Structure formats: C-alpha cells, structure tokens
Amino acid sequence: MFGMNNTTPKRLFRILGLLSLISWVTASVMPAASEGRPHVLFISIDDLRPDLGSFNNPEVESPSIDQLAREGVAFQRAYCQQSLCGPSRLSVMTGVYPDGLGIWGMSGGYQIEWRETRPDFTSLSEEFRNHGYKAIGFGKIYDSRLGLDLEHSWDYFESGWKGHYAASDSSDDQKKALNQGKTRDKNTGRPAARRAVEAAEVPDEFYSDGNATRLAIAALNQHDLSQPLFLAVGFQKPHLPFVAPQKYWDLYDREKLTLAPRRTPPEGFTKYMFSWYKEIEMYDVPVPTPPAFERELLHGYYACVSYVDAQVGKLVQALKDKGIYENTLIVLWGDHGFKLGDFGEWAKHTNLETDARVPLIIRAPGSAGNGQASTSIVELVDLFPTLCELAGLPIPEHVEGRSLVPILENPQTKLRDYALTQYPMVQGTMSYSLRTADWRYHETRDDTTGAFIAGELYDLSASLAEQRNVFAQHPDRVEHFAALLDAQLESARKWTGGERISSWGLVEE
Numbered sequence: 001m002f003g004m005n006n007t008t009p010k011r012l013f014r015i016l017g018l019l020s021l022i023s024w025v026t027a028s029v030m031p032a033a034s035e036g037r038p039h040v041l042f043i044s045i046d047d048l049r050p051d052l053g054s055f056n057n058p059e060v061e062s063p064s065i066d067q068l069a070r071e072g073v074a075f076q077r078a079y080c081q082q083s084l085c086g087p088s089r090l091s092v093m094t095g096v097y098p099d100g101l102g103i104w105g106m107s108g109g110y111q112i113e114w115r116e117t118r119p120d121f122t123s124l125s126e127e128f129r130n131h132g133y134k135a136i137g138f139g140k141i142y143d144s145r146l147g148l149d150l151e152h153s154w155d156y157f158e159s160g161w162k163g164h165y166a167a168s169d170s171s172d173d174q175k176k177a178l179n180q181g182k183t184r185d186k187n188t189g190r191p192a193a194r195r196a197v198e199a200a201e202v203p204d205e206f207y208s209d210g211n212a213t214r215l216a217i218a219a220l221n222q223h224d225l226s227q228p229l230f231l232a233v234g235f236q237k238p239h240l241p242f243v244a245p246q247k248y249w250d251l252y253d254r255e256k257l258t259l260a261p262r263r264t265p266p267e268g269f270t271k272y273m274f275s276w277y278k279e280i281e282m283y284d285v286p287v288p289t290p291p292a293f294e295r296e297l298l299h300g301y302y303a304c305v306s307y308v309d310a311q312v313g314k315l316v317q318a319l320k321d322k323g324i325y326e327n328t329l330i331v332l333w334g335d336h337g338f339k340l341g342d343f344g345e346w347a348k349h350t351n352l353e354t355d356a357r358v359p360l361i362i363r364a365p366g367s368a369g370n371g372q373a374s375t376s377i378v379e380l381v382d383l384f385p386t387l388c389e390l391a392g393l394p395i396p397e398h399v400e401g402r403s404l405v406p407i408l409e410n411p412q413t414k415l416r417d418y419a420l421t422q423y424p425m426v427q428g429t430m431s432y433s434l435r436t437a438d439w440r441y442h443e444t445r446d447d448t449t450g451a452f453i454a455g456e457l458y459d460l461s462a463s464l465a466e467q468r469n470v471f472a473q474h475p476d477r478v479e480h481f482a483a484l485l486d487a488q489l490e491s492a493r494k495w496t497g498g499e500r501i502s503s504w505g506l507v508e509e
Contacts, residue, residue, distance in 0.1 A: 102118075
C-alpha cells in the first residue's frame with residue numbers, strides 16, 4: 001500500500017507511467033498473438049506436379065486441395081529453382097537461389113548440416129521464431145541429407161520415417177528384406193530393385209504421411225493460442241515408390257487414365273537437356289516400360305496424390321476445430337515436378353517444363369484475390385518474403401525473392417517477366433533455363449568461367465511440352481534471352497564461402 005500523503009498521487013502517476021513504458025517496449029520487441037498476427041500452416045509436397053483438379057487435370061481426385069485453391073489464390077505459373085529435393089527446399093527455406101547457396105545437389109555419401117557452413121542465412125521458420133512465433137514441423141521440409149537445422153529453424157521437429165511398404169512389417173522375412181533394401185541381386189551384387197507400387201489395406205497412419213498428419217494435428221491441439229504458430233508439414237508422396245492405402249487406388253479406373261502425350265525427346269535437343277540419372281531405375285520396372293505397366297505407375301502416382309490430398313483436408317479441418325482457420329495463413333507448394341512418362345522418362349532432374357513447374361496455393365486471410373487463379377509467373381524463392389510481409393515481419397537482407405502480396409490482392413498483377421530454373425546437368429557445367437510467357441530458353445555454361453557451351457529454345461505458346469529446339473531459327477530472340485540471363489546472374493548472389501555441394505559430390509575450394 002502507498003502511504004497516504006500529499007506525494008502519493010505523483011508517485012503513483014510516475015510508477016504507472018514507468019510500467020506503461022516497460023509494457024510498450026516489451027510489446028515492440030516481442031509482439032503477442034493477441035495483436036492479430038496470423039498463424040501459418042506451411043505444407044510442402046514432394047514431387048507434386050500441377051496434376052490437380054484446380055490446375056486443370058480433371059482426372060485427379062484432389063477435393064481438399066481444390067477447395068483450398070477456391071478459397072485462396074492458385075498460382076498456375078509457379079516454378080521451382082531446381083528440380084531436386086534438397087536444393088529446391090533449401091532455396092525456399094532461405095529465400096536464396098542455389099547459386100547463392102552454393103548447393104545444387106545432395107547424396108547419402110556426404111551428409112552435411114547446411115547451417116554449419118552457411119551461418120549468415122536465416123531460415124523462414126527461424127525468422128518467424130525470432131518474432132514470437134512457435135515453429136514446429138513434421139515430415140519432410142528440408143532434405144535430411146543437407147541437414148534439418150534443428151537448433152535454429154524449429155522449436156520442435158519430428159521428421160518421421162521414410163515411406164515404406166506394408167510388407168516391411170510382414171512376418172515374411174524375404175519380403176521384409178527386399179523392401180528394406182537388404183536383398184541383393186545374385187548377378188550384380190547390388191541391392192535388388194524395390195517395387196514401384198503398392199496398394200495395401202492399411203489405415204492412413206500406417207504410411208509416413210498419414211503419421212505426420214496425426215502428429216501435426218496432435219501438436220496443434222496442444223498449442224497455446226496466446227502464441228502465434230508456424231506449423232510446417234511436409235508430405236513425401238507422391239514421390240516414388242507409389243504406395244498408398246487401397247482406398248485411394250479405388251478412386252480411379254486405370255484404363256481411363258490419359259498417358260503422357262509426348263513420348264519422345266524434343267527434336268534437336270542437346271546432351272545438356274536430360275540427366276544421366278533415371279529415378280525409375282531404382283525400382284523393379286522394365287525398360288522400355290510397356291503401356292500396361294505405365295498405366296499402373298500413373299495410377300499409383302494419382303493414388304498417392306489423393307492420399308496426400310486427404311491429409312491436407314485433415315489439417316484444414318483441424319484448424320477449423322481449433323477455431324483458428326479464419327486467422328491462419330495457408331501455403332501449399334510442390335518442391336518440383338516429375339515426368340510421368342513424358343519424353344519417355346519417369347524422373348525429374350531437368351529444366352524441362354514438366355520438372356520445373358509446380359503447384360502453389362496461398363490462402364491469406366482477407367486478401368482481395370482469394371478465390372481466383374493467377375497466371376502471373378512466380379518462383380518458389382518468392383515464398384519467404386511473401387510470408388514475412390503477410391505476417392508483418394521484416395524481410396532479411398539476404399532474401400532474393402519478391403513478395404507476392406501484390407498478386408494476392410490482384411491476381412492479374414505481373415511481377416516477373418520470367419522464372420529461372422537451373423541444374424548441373426553435365427559435370428563442369430551449369431544449365432540455366434528462363435521461362436517467359438511463351439518461351440523456354442536453355443543455356444549451358446562452363447561453371448568455372450561462365451563461357452557459353454550450348455543453347456536451346458522452345459516455343460511453348462501452344463503446348464506445355466517442349467516439341468522442337470528452334471535456337472538456330474531465332475537469333476534475335478536468343479540474343480534477348482541471353483541478355484536477360486546475363487543480367488540475372490550478374491545481379492544475383494554468388495556463393496564464395498568455400499564448400500560447394502553439387503550433383504557430383506562435395507567440392508572444396
């Protein structure tokens with residue numbers, strides 16, 4: 001109690017003023033969830049190409065993602081920075097192009113922790129943590145071969161296990177050994193190829209994506225809403241192998257599925273277009289693949305898409321049950337595309353349209369563009385600054401992307417003339433690709449000197465599949481695109497920190 005004398009009112013006024021000042025400073029440094037900042041649901045999906053109902057493929061059963069697209073903005077022309085899991089995801093999580101990170105590959109033979117050699121970059125979830133958010137993640141956000149950044153990026157993270165087969169838990173020792181990669185071919189001595197598909201009568205939670213969803217919902221239900229939440233959930237399907245519960249296979253009539261229309265490589269392509277690595281060769285699939293087997297593979301891919309779609313629906317429903325759906329910023333993105341028999345391949349690892357183009361949906365509470373689709377060209381590197389602006393957070397200086405908020409307000413807004421995708425296709429080189437409204441320009445350079453090696457140009461105004469290399473027929477257009485690429489590379493960040501990671505291994509400088 002204050003003493004009852006003439007100075008009491010003045011003393012009380014000074015104390016109250018000091019308390020108000022402390023309160024104001026504290027709020028300025030660490031805003032509270034009560035200030036109305038949105039929660040964030042950040043969904044990444046491995047190998048998901050834009051084969052969804054909301055992206056003009058009516059054959060695919062994707063009702064949950066399609067509903068999200070109807071409530072947000074669906075970016076029909078979004079592109080990854082590299083069609084490989086690790087570099088693409090690290091580019092998204094740092095807002096930096098692969099050239100600026102010095103990371104263009106990964107391998108189980110040289111696992112690293114990216115933060116140890118790149119301490120000056122802030123990750124997306126770390127930026128939210130630094131401004132009062134609780135950041136928790138489940139499933140595949142980073143590729144573990146480049147590190148999970150557990151100390152900086154997350155308050156809690158559970159990667160779960162790799163996708164597996166029902167036979168892995170079988171009492172049949174032979175099947176179990178095969179599906180765990182422990183059986184070896186008697187002729188080559190190498191691990192025997194695993195099955196590419198599986199339809200099993202198991203619950204969603206049996207496979208890793210369903211389990212990640214279960215864990216994420218449990219964490220959401222336990223979260224104290226006085227603190228804003230950054231919840232990241234990464235789904236491994238539809239990555240090979242195409243394994244999903246039987247009920248998702250039952251959604252499709254295999255014989256009615258449309259196979260890829262372009263079955264052969266583009267006319268006049270160079271040796272810098274396709275990768276030596278063919279992902280399907282890791283599985284028990286005959287090459288060349290008979291049409292009946294291709295239908296089974298396509299069926300499996302679509303079943304996996306529907307399986308993941310169901311998990312997205314569960315997450316959205318959990319937000320509604322928690323009462324925070326209307327105040328949650330939701331972003332869903334695929335890390336790169338995948339060729340489903342396109343050009344005769346079942347793989348990614350190129351700069352082709354099928355590998356570079358990805359689905360992207362952003363549902364930002366209150367955005368004027370919600371419910372519309374946008375054909376503006378955007379890049380995944382744009383996600384970092386976009387989410388920061390939507391949440392009212394500062395954008396770190398190292399971020400190279402552009403905020404997509406203007407497009408979220410008006411989907412007709414144009415922010416970019418082209419999207420950049422790259423891949424170290426042949427050792428000692430780097431292949432870059434610019435995608436404009438109607439063209440895709442490829443240029444391969446010496447990765448040390450930057451000297452021009454080869455070029456390709458494709459007219460995509462009438463087809464999303466590259467048909468014929470017309471590089472020699474359009475010198476003026478080639479000159480224009482080459483100048484654009486020069487300007488892009490000259491202005492972009494370049495990695496000078498020493499250790500580089502490429503498709504060919506760890507490079508010390």
